[in-house]
Amino acid sequence: MEPLNHFDTLCIHAGQSPDPTTGAIMTPVFFTSTYVQEGLGKHKGFEYARTRNPTRDAVEANLAALEGGRSGIAFASGLAATQAIFELMSAGDHLVLGHNVYGGTFRLVDKVMARFGLTYTQVDTSDLDALKGALKPNTKMVLLETPTNPMLGLTDIAAVRALLKAEASAALLVVDNTFASPFNQRPLELGADLVLHSTTKYLNGHSDSVGGVAITNDEGLNERLHFIQNAAGAILSPMESWLILRGTKTLHLRMERHNASALRIARWLEARKDLKAVYYPGLESHPQHDLAKRQMKGFSGIVSFDTGDAARTERIAAAFRIFALAESLGGVESLVCHPVSMTHGSVPVADRERLGIHDSLLRLSVGVEDVEDLLADLERALRA
Numbered sequence: 001m002e003p004l005n006h007f008d009t010l011c012i013h014a015g016q017s018p019d020p021t022t023g024a025i026m027t028p029v030f031f032t033s034t035y036v037q038e039g040l041g042k043h044k045g046f047e048y049a050r051t052r053n054p055t056r057d058a059v060e061a062n063l064a065a066l067e068g069g070r071s072g073i074a075f076a077s078g079l080a081a082t083q084a085i086f087e088l089m090s091a092g093d094h095l096v097l098g099h100n101v102y103g104g105t106f107r108l109v110d111k112v113m114a115r116f117g118l119t120y121t122q123v124d125t126s127d128l129d130a131l132k133g134a135l136k137p138n139t140k141m142v143l144l145e146t147p148t149n150p151m152l153g154l155t156d157i158a159a160v161r162a163l164l165k166a167e168a169s170a171a172l173l174v175v176d177n178t179f180a181s182p183f184n185q186r187p188l189e190l191g192a193d194l195v196l197h198s199t200t201k202y203l204n205g206h207s208d209s210v211g212g213v214a215i216t217n218d219e220g221l222n223e224r225l226h227f228i229q230n231a232a233g234a235i236l237s238p239m240e241s242w243l244i245l246r247g248t249k250t251l252h253l254r255m256e257r258h259n260a261s262a263l264r265i266a267r268w269l270e271a272r273k274d275l276k277a278v279y280y281p282g283l284e285s286h287p288q289h290d291l292a293k294r295q296m297k298g299f300s301g302i303v304s305f306d307t308g309d310a311a312r313t314e315r316i317a318a319a320f321r322i323f324a325l326a327e328s329l330g331g332v333e334s335l336v337c338h339p340v341s342m343t344h345g346s347v348p349v350a351d352r353e354r355l356g357i358h359d360s361l362l363r364l365s366v367g368v369e370d371v372e373d374l375l376a377d378l379e380r381a382l383r384a
């Protein structure tokens, strides 16, 4: 096997080679808006920096390789990547959307894309009968997240692909792989047409940039998304491109630790008698644990738990010393999020309650600190 086929090696090298002018081993940050041409129509493939930038080229190739895809198209945020993917559709087309997708994704569909004539149905994509029932002749896309946020429900990606095939549906299957990262889950290999990431999370991994990427093996989709990237202009900046390249060099190391520490913490939480529920796909008690083992290499770093008591949850959230109370996830530092007042504030109360997102729920993004320190912090907070 080619050495560059191994994930750990791809993290460090894919898309990057020493700078030809200086030999610099790290890809430079190309802060430039334009490129000097030798003569009319004579250039090195770079004309204007919205269209192409060498640092962005490098990160796009790196991220594509990590997902086992042929091409990546990088955007200014996860939502900018999501919007570009939606712009593959036209007015009158129908989208099927997971019922527990990121609140910002729902807002983009409901408050922006719908104004331009996109129709949509939200459905629990883990329920194949419900998904089948939602498909229409004009369904052009199915977008799902697995695991979901913050309830960590899973969808069987290969089964959804098989369903679309059995139904002779032309809908593109788009998987938001932000929560799993390509270290743990590779949707293209399971039949997805497009993988979507908020690179803001595990791929960058250091909570110091916002970005997004779409990755595909399909040359037609690659061309159309590059066209939208240039036409609409929501590009990833050279600096953010470089920060993500810096981040992915340790993705494999970070994810191993995220996986191990989150599993340890989930088991520790589950063993306590004072919590109502613990949600983590790596727990044997998770209703889709068998699917998790089949579909994922590790179970990632997000653990949610419900105390069943909103006032107690508020006290706990304020008592952490290492886990920082903040939105977002996937960085090296541990975070604790209260979905009802933070990430899911825009989701209607009835929908939240139906999904299990109660005001007594907390979501942990388990970082790569010493796990004993994290457990001690949890112990202290839970006693608050």
Ligand SMILES: Cc1ncc(COP(=O)(O)O)c(C=O)c1O
Binding pocket: 077, 078, 079, 080, 102, 104, 105, 145, 149, 176, 178, 179, 197, 198, 199, 200, 210, 211, 212, 328
């Ligand atoms: C699963 C998921 N997808 C997409 C996004 C949007 O990404 P961004 O915040 O980079 O726009 C987020 C943000 O939290 C997310 O959690």
